[in-house]
Amino acid sequence: MNIEDKITEQPSHYDHLEDMEVGELLRAMNQEDMLVAEAVERALPQVEALVKAIEPRMKRGGRVFYVGAGTSGRLGVLDASELPPTFGVQPDWVIGVIAGGDVALKRAVEHAEDDAEQGWKDLEHYLPTADDCVIGIAASGTTPYVIGAIEHARKLGLLTGCMTSNPHTPLAAAAEYSIETIVGPEFVTGSSRMKSGTAQKMVLNMISTALMIRMGRVKGNRMVKMQLTNEKLIDRGTRMIQESLGISYDEARQRLLEAGSVDKVVESATV
Structure with missing residues (x-):
């Protein structure tokens, strides 16, 4: 997939950002952010299909793994880490795996995302089974670390899904279930921590919360199994x-x- 084919790499609709006043910058970013919810709404059938595929496996004891690099990896780790205190589940129900390991949560690890074999090697540490699901997260849809993990997982019979901000990517082709949140060019060209990252956070919230509800971790609309940590x-x-x-x-x-x-x-x- 060539860089010119990636919507996430296309030039921003705004230019001369350094000349804008603060209020103008904020209003422009807010206008762009409004497009995110619309993109997620268009992807809801894809999200629904993945959640429905995961549910029976999780009820048999399967786990969910989020695999990503950079912002995408950090968002996966964030979502996974919030589930135990919120829903009272074990920390191994949903697990976030990031290229470069825990060090990469705070600072970039050079070339960690370029290793197509390391993603699966990192997953092997958890002894994955056929009831597990691996969800690859990559705004570009071309991250080797993530694609490699999905390809290995699928070959071994695990359920595979992915989340991208570009259509028709190698990552989507590798996974059984693809979620494409096409948010358009970023406000700062190529900075997928912005709209793409926001879309990823929204979809991750949907996937994990829907699964926790379906797994009986909510009563009515209350988090009745939350950990009493404060x-x-x-x-x-x-x-x-x-x-x-x-x-x-x-x-x-x-x-x-x-x-x-x-x-x-x-x-x-x-x-």
């Missing part, structure tokens, strides 16, 4: 119990701290 979450859980059972705040808090989760308190009260 006072804010303890207070939130206490108020959930107070509302559900019609008891005092102090009693609800005591029961929550004893049981460890909202759903355990409510279930024990209704037995």
Whole structure:
């Protein structure tokens, strides 16, 4: 795929950015960001198909791996790391893998994304099985680290999906399920940490949240299995119990701290 074919590398619709006033810059970026939700909306059928394919595998004990480099890799690690405290799941349900390892979360690792073999090598550390799913994330759709991981995973029978901001990419061709959020040229030419990254964050939220709901980690609209890792979450859980059972705040808090989760308190009260 030639660079001139990549929408993510096409020139910005704006020029002479250095001459713009701050307000003008912000309004222009905001206008571009409005296009992201529209791009994600167009991709919803693709997102739905992937989530539906993952669900039965996850219910059999399968895991989800996000694989990416740079911004894409960091967003995958971010989404995966937020699920245990939010939904009370084990940290190995959804795992983020980034080219260059944990060091790359804070600073770029030179040429880490160019190794087509390393992506699968990094996944092998987790002993992947046929019930697992690997989702490759790359705005360009051409990152060797990600493509290699998807190709290896698919050959071995794992479910494979991907997320790109360009149409008809090598990554999409390698995966069974492709999600294409075509957000257009970036405000700063080629800076896919902007609209492309925002689209990736939105879709990752959708995939993981939908799966957690389908896996029974939400009751009504509440995070009833969240980890009680700080006072804010303890207070939130206490108020959930107070509302559900019609008891005092102090009693609800005591029961929550004893049981460890909202759903355990409510279930024990209704037995």
